[in-house]
Amino acid sequence: MAEGAQRPLRADARRNREKVLQAAVRVFATEGLDAHLERIAREAGVGSATLYRNFPTREALVEAVYRNEVAQLCEAAPTLVATEPPLEALRTWTRLFLDYVTTKYGMIDALRAIAATGNDPYGHSREMIRGALSTLMDACAAAGAIRTDISPTDLGAALEGIALTSARPEQRQQAERLLDLTLDGLKTRS
Structure with a gap:
C-alpha cells in the first residue's frame, strides 16, 4: 500500500x-x-x-458531517432526474438544499474556526453543488421546462441569497415562498 x-x-x-x-x-x-x-x-x-x-477531534467530526451533507445533497440530483419530471426534480432538490443550509447554518461558527486554522472544510462543495444544479437544469432545459439563459451559477447565487436571508428553521415558510418565486421565474413562457 x-x-x-x-x-x-x-x-x-x-x-x-x-x-x-x-x-x-x-x-x-x-x-x-x-x-x-x-x-x-x-x-x-x-x-x-x-x-x-x-x-x-470535534473539528474533524464537524468537517466530516459538513462534507457528508454536501455529498448527499449532490448525489440526490441524478436520482431525482431519473425518478421525477425535470421541473419537480429541481423543485425537490431546492428543498433539499434548504435542509442542507439549515444544517450548515448550525455549524457555521465551527466551520469558520476550522477554516481559520488553514483547513478548508468547504473543499469543492461549491463546484459539487454547481454540478448538481447543472444536471437538474440540463434535464429541465431538455424538456423545455425552463429558460436557457440562466446558468447554474446564477441559480446557485439565487439559492445562496435565499439561504442567507432565510436559513433559520423558523424562516422555512419564507424560504419556500422565495424558492417558488425563483423557480417560477425560470419557467419558459408560452
Whole structure:
C-alpha cells in the first residue's frame, strides 16, 4: 500500500462511520455544536472509541458531517432526474438544499474556526453543488421546462441569497415562498 494511502474501511466500520455522521447531524441540530461527543456515540449506537477512531477531534467530526451533507445533497440530483419530471426534480432538490443550509447554518461558527486554522472544510462543495444544479437544469432545459439563459451559477447565487436571508428553521415558510418565486421565474413562457 502506498505511503499515506488509507486502507478501505470494512463494511461494518463504514456502517458505523455513517451511523456516527447521521447521529451527529441530529444531535448538533437539537443540542448545538457543544453537544457531548459521547452523546453522539450513544445516539449512533457505537462506543466512544469508535467515534474517536473515526473522528479524533470535534473539528474533524464537524468537517466530516459538513462534507457528508454536501455529498448527499449532490448525489440526490441524478436520482431525482431519473425518478421525477425535470421541473419537480429541481423543485425537490431546492428543498433539499434548504435542509442542507439549515444544517450548515448550525455549524457555521465551527466551520469558520476550522477554516481559520488553514483547513478548508468547504473543499469543492461549491463546484459539487454547481454540478448538481447543472444536471437538474440540463434535464429541465431538455424538456423545455425552463429558460436557457440562466446558468447554474446564477441559480446557485439565487439559492445562496435565499439561504442567507432565510436559513433559520423558523424562516422555512419564507424560504419556500422565495424558492417558488425563483423557480417560477425560470419557467419558459408560452
